[in-house]
Amino acid sequence: xDFMEKKTDKILNLAIxxxxxxxxxxxxxxxxxxxxxxxxxxxxxxxxASQWRKFFIEDIGNLEIETTIIAPEKVFEASGHxxxxxxxxxxxxxxxxxxxxxxxxxxFFEHKNDLETRQKIKQLSFNExxxxxxxxxxxxxxxxxxxxxxxxxxxxxxxxxxxxxLNGIKAYMRPETAQGIFLDFKTIFRAxxxxxxxxxxxxxxxxxxxxxxxxxLIRMREFSQMELEYFFDPEDTELKINNNIIDTAxxxxxxxxxxxxxxxxxxTIEYNEITIQDALNNKxxxxxxxxxxxxxEMEFMLNLGFKQNNxxxxxxxxxxxxxxxxTNIDLEVEIDGNFEEVAGNSYRTDFDLKNxxxxxxxxxxxxxxxxxxxxxxxxxxxxxxxxFWSILVNSLHKDKREWDILILNKNISPYIYAVxxxxxxxxxxxxxxxxxxxxxxxxxxxxxxxxxxxxxxYAKADEIGINYSITIDFQTLxxxxxxxxxxxxxxxxxxxxxxxxxxxTDN
RNA sequence: GCGAUUGUAGUCUAGUCUGGUAGGACGCGGCCUUGCCAAGGCUGCAGCCCGGGUUCAAAUCCCGGCAUUCGCACCA
Numbered sequence: 001x002d003f004m005e006k007k008t009d010k011i012l013n014l015a016i017x018x019x020x021x022x023x024x025x026x027x028x029x030x031x032x033x034x035x036x037x038x039x040x041x042x043x044x045x046x047x048x049a050s051q052w053r054k055f056f057i058e059d060i061g062n063l064e065i066e067t068t069i070i071a072p073e074k075v076f077e078a079s080g081h082x083x084x085x086x087x088x089x090x091x092x093x094x095x096x097x098x099x100x101x102x103x104x105x106x107x108f109f110e111h112k113n114d115l116e117t118r119q120k121i122k123q124l125s126f127n128e129x130x131x132x133x134x135x136x137x138x139x140x141x142x143x144x145x146x147x148x149x150x151x152x153x154x155x156x157x158x159x160x161x162x163x164x165x166l167n168g169i170k171a172y173m174r175p176e177t178a179q180g181i182f183l184d185f186k187t188i189f190r191a192x193x194x195x196x197x198x199x200x201x202x203x204x205x206x207x208x209x210x211x212x213x214x215x216x217l218i219r220m221r222e223f224s225q226m227e228l229e230y231f232f233d234p235e236d237t238e239l240k241i242n243n244n245i246i247d248t249a250x251x252x253x254x255x256x257x258x259x260x261x262x263x264x265x266x267x268t269i270e271y272n273e274i275t276i277q278d279a280l281n282n283k284x285x286x287x288x289x290x291x292x293x294x295x296x297e298m299e300f301m302l303n304l305g306f307k308q309n310n311x312x313x314x315x316x317x318x319x320x321x322x323x324x325x326x327t328n329i330d331l332e333v334e335i336d337g338n339f340e341e342v343a344g345n346s347y348r349t350d351f352d353l354k355n356x357x358x359x360x361x362x363x364x365x366x367x368x369x370x371x372x373x374x375x376x377x378x379x380x381x382x383x384x385x386x387x388f389w390s391i392l393v394n395s396l397h398k399d400k401r402e403w404d405i406l407i408l409n410k411n412i413s414p415y416i417y418a419v420x421x422x423x424x425x426x427x428x429x430x431x432x433x434x435x436x437x438x439x440x441x442x443x444x445x446x447x448x449x450x451x452x453x454x455x456x457x458y459a460k461a462d463e464i465g466i467n468y469s470i471t472i473d474f475q476t477l478x479x480x481x482x483x484x485x486x487x488x489x490x491x492x493x494x495x496x497x498x499x500x501x502x503x504x505t506d507n
Numbered sequence: 508g509c510g511a512u513u514g515u516a517g518u519c520u521a522g523u524c525u526g527g528u529a530g531g532a533c534g535c536g537g538c539c540u541u542g543c544c545a546a547g548g549c550u551g552c553a554g555c556c557c558g559g560g561u562u563c564a565a566a567u568c569c570c571g572g573c574a575u576u577c578g579c580a581c582c583a
Contacts, residue, residue: 017518017534029556029573087581091508098508098580155508157582176583211508211581219582322583330583344583383583403545423542451535455544462544471543483543490544 006336007393010404012216015041015392018464021217033213033221035385040464043414045224045388048304049203051411052226052382055300061242062199062228063188067180069205073170076158078359079179079352081172084323085157085208088126090133090150092140099141101129101152108138126152159207159221173207178379181229182352189231189366195243196368196375197232197289203384217389218340224384229348231375232289233368239288248288250295251277256312257329259284263317270339271312284315286327286347290378293345297331297380304387305409310334310394311342324351333390342386348377395465399490406465407488413465415447417504420457422473424450432472435482435497442501446470462487470500 015021019038025031037045057064076082088101102121109118121129134148158175162168174180181200188200203226213219238245256271257279276295279285285294294313301311316328325346332339353374357364365374395406410416419436421428429450439446447466449457454471461469469485471492476482482500483492495503 013518019517023574026574032574089508089581100581155581206583208583214576214582223583225583341583381583386583401545420543453544453546454542455546457545458543459545473543485543492543 007396008216008336011389011392011396014404014406014463018460020044020392020464031221033210033219035217035220040414041388044391044408044412044465045384047412047414048388048391049224049226049384051304052203052300052384055296055303056199056226056228056380057201060199060296062201062230063192064201064203065181065184065188066202066204067177067184069173069207070161070163070171071174071179072163073172074359075179075183076172076175078355079182080323080355081158081175085175087155087157088129088152089155090130090147090152092145092147092150101126101133104138104147105129105132108136126154155211157208157210159209175208176206176381177202177204177225177227178229178381179352181227182356182377185229185231185353186364186366195240196236197230197240199228199230201226201228203227215340217385220385223386226382226384226387228293228380230289230293230378230380232378233371233373234287234349234376237288239292246292251275251280251291253295253298255279255294255298256308257284258312258314260315260317263315271314285329287378290327290329290345290347293378293380294329297343297345301331301333303409304391304412305407306333306391306394312339313345314339322346324348326351333387333394335390335393340386340390341383342390343380343382346379346381348379350374350376352377399462403459403462405462405487408465408467410467413467415445416467417444418447418449418457418461418466418469420448420454420461420469420471421450422454422471425474427477428472428474431476435470435472435500438497438501439504442504444501444504458485458490 018040020041022036022038024034024036053064056062073082076085089098090101090104091098102124105121106118109115109121121132124132130152133152138147139145140147159173161171161173163171181202185200188194189198204224205222206225207222210219210221213221217223239248240246252275254273254275257274258269258271259282262269262272276285276291279294280288280291285291298308302308311331311333314330314332316325316330321328322344326349327347329345330341331343331345333342334340353364356362357374365372368375391408391412392406395408397405397407399405408414417439419432419439421432432448432450436446436448447461449460451457458469465487467487469487471483471485473483476497480497481494482497483494484503485492
């Protein structure tokens with residue numbers, strides 16, 4: 001019996017009820033795995049993105065760009081996505097169970113102890129795989145029906161389209177935002193006279209044709225990423241920000257880490273506390289720059305309101321690694337007792353630039369401090385929607401009346417201030433409007449509502465994480481003071497409107 | 508995609524087995540009363556996922572589609 005109601009369920013109900021998120025094109029159905037952001041959700045999402053921008057771009061002298069969603073097939077041929085994102089699927093003609101042809105064959109030859117053939121499977125064309133299935137008379141594992149009567153079909157995780165008239169040019173919607181950055185890197189590096197290490201990032205949509213989208217915002221077919229590609233010279237061990245060598249005191253910071261070793265032990269643990277320096281010494285973190293981004297990431301998470309024990313870093317197992325990655329350390333956030341991946345940190349080496357060099361026949365190297373090289377890359381790739389969702393789930397609290405409320409940090413809440421007239425009185429409404437304009441003039445956006453009783457409005461503001469409510473009452477008309485109520489403990493202070501902006505700025 | 512599960516106003520839910528006017532709560536609007544923490548009264552709005560079939564009659568039974576959740580597989 002499950003006594004604990006899942007936080008995810010509560011958040012989903014709240015999110016749909018209060019216009020935070022909503023299923024897309026719900027009236028037509030037909031496609032799952034797509035969600036829209038409502039008025040409150042869109043604001044929270046934008047503000048999370050702003051925080052990312054502050055932490056990973058502005059604070060450390062990096063650059064942000066915006067590249068296209070659609071790119072020609074060549075780009076993904078070079079990046080390796082066309083190959084690794086396409087799976088050969090064979091479906092039993094009898095019971096319709098589908099298998100991955102490559103995995104089926106690998107399993108078969110492993111059983112036969114023919115490891116040499118097993119090694120070669122990945123290299124085969126889909127037709128060759130089918131031939132092998134025929135020759136070896138592989139059977140359906142479920143109904144034992146002969147699989148040679150079936151056909152190998154391709155499943156492409158990338159969403160394709162055609163650009164141009166008639167059949168046009170084959171193109172794909174990007175499955176990650178990173179490739180645009182790699183393609184533009186050299187030009188930007190030269191145009192700006194940059195020095196390594198330098199990060200170039202972007203926030204944007206990516207698309208994957210998921211077989212089964214699950215868990216609301218966790219696995220969607222259209223989603224937002226915040227990616228930073230950090231270019232560096234692997235032979236230069238100095239860590240520099242804006243040309244300055246930075247203090248490595250951060251290496252003493254402790255992180256929650258689950259290593260490959262931890263995961264292969266029989267006893268399951270969630271993580272160990274270890275300093276970044278130790279992880280670096282043990283070669284779990286491959287280099288100093290990678291160590292730095294792990295540190296930045298942790299700072300970022302704490303700034304968003306997470307507690308250290310809400311998240312962990314997990315070293316990916318060798319068979320989990322993406323095709324471009326030498327080392328991957330994922331950032332995972334606890335949601336209802338499970339750790340969900342929210343960001344992937346990956347050591348992409350020179351894989352991408354080298355491949356684009358090869359496929360385009362153009363030199364992708366740059367000159368840094370009189371040295372010509374193709375830089376290496378460490379990447380921080382946040383799933384913005386996943387981050388958004390994990391923030392909501394981790395922000396769910398009960399107030400003293402046992403009602404569910406969201407407590408969000410001021411830097412990501414949809415509004416910091418709500419403006420509430422105590423009642424629908426013309427004079428009070430007029431005064432409320434004056435306060436909204438006053439806030440607006442000072443670049444503070446506010447939420448307004450005059451419906452229902454003041455108590456209900458407070459309750460609703462609490463539900464969507466508005467930090468403070470400013471209430472205009474009859475006393476305001478007398479002495480120009482308003483009350484400011486804090487979501488965290490529902491306490492109030494009374495302030496004169498003339499000191500309001502000063503008070504807000506000080507808090 | 509396969510298997511199971513579920514689908515009733517914006518939300519939660521009764522009714523489905525045994526076919527016969529779809530009911531409640533919250534919500535949203537209006538009016539009255541009140542005025543700082545989900546108040547009360549009156550009143551209104553809003554729903555059987557979609558399509559087909561059986562039947563005098565379908566929310567209810569049957570078929571198909573779509574979607575949800577959970578397994579499997581896949582997966583950043």
